[in-house]
């Protein structure tokens with residue numbers, strides 16, 4: 001197992017949390033975190049960052065990673 | 077009834093109404109203001125002198141029922157940048173001008189007499205009214221006076237005391253449908269209006285007609301598709317209405333691109349205090365409005381009404397850029413304090429970006445402590461409108477303050493303060509800041525969309541590859557959109573939904589009975605940029621002005637230790653089209 005900090009933003013926070021340390025099995029991908037939290041039922045995934053860098057949903061999480069999940073958002 | 081050009085001469089207080097020259101027929105908004113400024117204003121003139129002109133032009137689709145088409149453009153030579161300027165705004169002025177058949181209002185000359193005037197524009201007439209009772213008053217007092225005098229729908233464009241004093245950060249404020257204010261924010265256009273001794277312009281709403289549509293059926297059909305694209309897109313349909321533009325605080329913070337401590341770090345430990353999510357919760361708890369349109373017909377409604385703890389109005393149109401600048405960049409952790417200052421800036425009529433970036437630099441100058449909101453409020457509410465020496469220094473904007481205090485860490489391009497996105501960590505946006513004809517302007521080519529938000533594809537924000545091309549394509553598209561009268565947020569669905577842009581072009585064709593293609597629209601964007609660029613070159617702005625501040629080349633930006641690493645030649649590639 002490994003501990004990962006999951007941060008949620010915008011509509012993804014509704015009924016969930018802002019940030020939480022969660023244990024995942026080794027080999028967990030970013031997409032598996034999104035699926036487990038059922039985020040895409042709320043709104044399509046817009047941006048996925050790990051440790052402040054954009055990554056692909058197939059990214060394999062590592063112990064201590066911080067994953068940030070945003071629905072499609074914009075502004076200007 | 078064909079649209080007409082209203083030309084006002086302030087030197088002898090006269091006006092004429094002119095037919096639209098053929099070459100201006102297909103132009104509106106920014107395309108028209110920039111074309112008129114480039115053709116009629118001497119690029120070497122003093123921006124506050126008699127030879128500058130102030131031009132207002134509603135967009136091509138303004139006044140129609142097309143969603144989000146109510147933006148008005150204002151153009152002139154900018155006292156802040158010394159180059160050409162266009163700034164567009166919602167509110168009620170674009171729709172009323174269009175319905176009255178005013179294709180452009182051109183204001184030239186300057187009165188010899190030391191008096192301020194109101195211009196009242198009606199069908200085929202412009203009245204010049206001396207308004208001594210409004211001198212020394214700020215924007216809300218002007219709105220009240222105009223509401224007492226006219227039909228409540230009258231459009232009002234006004235300046236506060238800061239504009240009367242011709243300060244660089246003065247904006248032109250425009251009444252919105254709720255009776256609050258929107259701004260032609262950047263570039264000191266309020267100072268140009270002040271130099272012409274115009275306190276306010278009113279446009280009569282009483283005798284206008286609906287704009288004519290060449291093919292109403294086709295228009296209706298295209299308009300339906302367009303509105304649906306706006307509503308179905310997750311950004312314009314969900315994110316923007318729920319959280320406003322301030323939803324950007326957290327994502328920029330996460331990406332290390334949220335300028336902090338006057339552009340020294342890329343993230344801020346207190347971002348959560350001021351972010352869009354916190355703002356939306358606060359608004360709901362206090363009975364404000366999370367969704368609100370800056371003009372009638374906006375289906376996105378990114379604006380909001382923000383109340384204080386007791387439910388009293390503090391501000392509206394509370395934008396990310398202002399919240400960022402007073403927040404992480406200047407250090408105020410309390411959203412209520414930021415809202416109070418935002419509301420004050422509306423009333424004073426100052427560019428909330430320039431004023432707040434200047435406050436960020438004022439910390440370096442030792443004028444105010446980082447995060448001292450009370451002192452910032454005092455400087456803005458007392459010194460600035462009273463025109464004390466320190467008030468005038470702040471009122472001159474970031475660049476001048478940096479000069480006066482001998483500072484080198486000054487975040488400006490072409491004299492205009494850099495907004496809200498760290499160029500070292502959002503490099504495509506950095507290219508836009510460097511090359512924009514407007515000085516550092518996030519709205520002129522929003523590369524944040526593709527660098528950070530995954531809209532219109534993805535280009536790695538920390539790498540150089542692809543950024544020049546991205547910024548170029550976005551600036552071309554933006555120049556075209558700014559000419560239609562559309563709010564720039566239609567760009568989000570346009571980037572991701574293939575039905576959106578064709579529907580927009582179809583609406584233009586149906587309105588005017590023409591047959592433009594998407595390529596024609598792109599070419600229009602290119603022509604506008606080139607016209608503006610040429611004006612700037614003639615005004616004395618060269619390649620060396622298309623550069624970011626030097627400190628960004630030698631100060632690394634945490635957390636990614638990013639640096640601005642583009643050579644001059646690489647930046648200049650931007651203009652190869």
Ligand code: SF4
Nearest residue numbers: 370374376377378563
């Ligand atoms: S989306 Fe926002 S900026 Fe655009 S027209 Fe609506 S309220 Fe104004």
